Amino acid sequence: MNERDSEIMGQMLCNADYSPTEDIHQADVIVINTCSIREKAEQKVYSLLGRLKKLKQKKPDLIISVAGCVAQQEGERLQARMPLVDIVLGPQQIYCLPELVSRAAQKGKPLMAVDLSPSFEIPRYIPPSPAISRQKDDRIASTLYFKKFVTIMQGCNNFCTYCVVPYTRGRETSRKPDDILAEIEALAEQGVKEITLLGQNVNSYGKYPADSRNYKSFPELLRKVAALENIKRIRFTTSHPKDLSPELIACFADVAKLCPHFHLPVQSGSNPVLKRMNRGYTVEEYLAKVDTLRQVKPDIALTTDIIVGFPGETDKDFQATMDLLETVRYHGAFSFKYSDRPQAKAVAFDNKVAEEVKSERLSCLQQKQNEISLQKNRGYEGSIQHIMVEGQSKNGDGQWSGRTMSNIIVNFEGPAALSAGQEVQVRITEGLLHSLRGVLSL
Numbered sequence: 001m002n003e004r005d006s007e008i009m010g011q012m013l014c015n016a017d018y019s020p021t022e023d024i025h026q027a028d029v030i031v032i033n034t035c036s037i038r039e040k041a042e043q044k045v046y047s048l049l050g051r052l053k054k055l056k057q058k059k060p061d062l063i064i065s066v067a068g069c070v071a072q073q074e075g076e077r078l079q080a081r082m083p084l085v086d087i088v089l090g091p092q093q094i095y096c097l098p099e100l101v102s103r104a105a106q107k108g109k110p111l112m113a114v115d116l117s118p119s120f121e122i123p124r125y126i127p128p129s130p131a132i133s134r135q136k137d138d139r140i141a142s143t144l145y146f147k148k149f150v151t152i153m154q155g156c157n158n159f160c161t162y163c164v165v166p167y168t169r170g171r172e173t174s175r176k177p178d179d180i181l182a183e184i185e186a187l188a189e190q191g192v193k194e195i196t197l198l199g200q201n202v203n204s205y206g207k208y209p210a211d212s213r214n215y216k217s218f219p220e221l222l223r224k225v226a227a228l229e230n231i232k233r234i235r236f237t238t239s240h241p242k243d244l245s246p247e248l249i250a251c252f253a254d255v256a257k258l259c260p261h262f263h264l265p266v267q268s269g270s271n272p273v274l275k276r277m278n279r280g281y282t283v284e285e286y287l288a289k290v291d292t293l294r295q296v297k298p299d300i301a302l303t304t305d306i307i308v309g310f311p312g313e314t315d316k317d318f319q320a321t322m323d324l325l326e327t328v329r330y331h332g333a334f335s336f337k338y339s340d341r342p343q344a345k346a347v348a349f350d351n352k353v354a355e356e357v358k359s360e361r362l363s364c365l366q367q368k369q370n371e372i373s374l375q376k377n378r379g380y381e382g383s384i385q386h387i388m389v390e391g392q393s394k395n396g397d398g399q400w401s402g403r404t405m406s407n408i409i410v411n412f413e414g415p416a417a418l419s420a421g422q423e424v425q426v427r428i429t430e431g432l433l434h435s436l437r438g439v440l441s442l
């Protein structure tokens, strides 16, 4: 979501006659897009701003903007603590960036745009600028012009008790289906082949705003995107287990372009913890959905998010999460130590878990998940996978890199004549912890 927001801000600045630079010393405007989902992400912003102080002293006209969730959450406090910041821009306000930059350039006061409107509408289509409309991947030499994110909804009404998002991104709002399809069609015309539909909770697409009754449902939207000839692969993220409908599961059976990967954050394997998190499902309900997904699409790769050390999490609760890992056997899991977030309800919960206990649980869980991920990846050995080429590895060893339909990175040997975006068959020779190795299969 943030990556797409950064891209949108880049596109708008390009349209306002700025051009991107790789050299920070050349920059006239620096926009730091921020995330405050966990404490660690927030700390990074302050340390980066600290490093920019010297640059601003040397170049007083430099405009520094902090955008995103930290900006929303900190507002004036951010400028008070870091006077070098010229513009503070909440996630709903990113579309005002060019106007604020031009005001700041005319030596306006520090500018603040952190309103959260309950009737916020994602603006209509922003034309991608060729200069910026590429994604970068540090592993590979080329830029990924053929795969793009498209925002379909934003904000969240779920109020999980640990989470800051409803307070920083505001109420859930879906983008108009025609706007979404127009953007994807334009991307397809430019050669984009893979689309990831983005939102805090994509499978509740179409529920809000109140006048969205004639919007399509998420499964209907998926089918519309799949009907676009030049789009070859479709992904989406993120989904809330409670909103995962039979209609969406059915799409995996008959929408061939829908990639067999589902990121389904479970957060905990203990019902009492899930209840205190306000997740709206039980472990049993979650597992039943996992079973149905696997019945419909046996080779689907499941990934998840897990929080350890939520307030009141006992050894027994944690063991239940460990058991869940064994039961589901995810391809991968992002796991985090619980941290208090401003405004989130769990800040006031009793029985906070000690930092050492959280660390211990996290490493225990990650060790278990690593074993499972490695076994899952070894399970691909000997198979032929349909890969979309992403580019040649940077270290000049003639290796190519791409992804399986199930979103696993594959490094493989292939001739120099391949190109990014090309679809090839690769025979997998080795499964590693985070990737696969293979050779081009003719």
Ligand code: 5AD
Pocket: 037, 038, 162, 163, 164, 265, 267, 305, 306, 307, 336, 337, 338, 339, 340, 341
């Ligand atoms: N502490 C730790 N992890 C959190 N996440 C969200 N809020 C917190 C928090 N306060 C994790 C959840 C979510 C992922 C994006 O970040 O697992 O799914």
Ligand code: SF4
Pocket: 156, 157, 158, 159, 160, 163, 164, 165, 166, 200, 201, 240
């Ligand atoms: Fe946060 Fe829960 Fe909303 Fe996800 S569903 S963004 S975890 S409040």
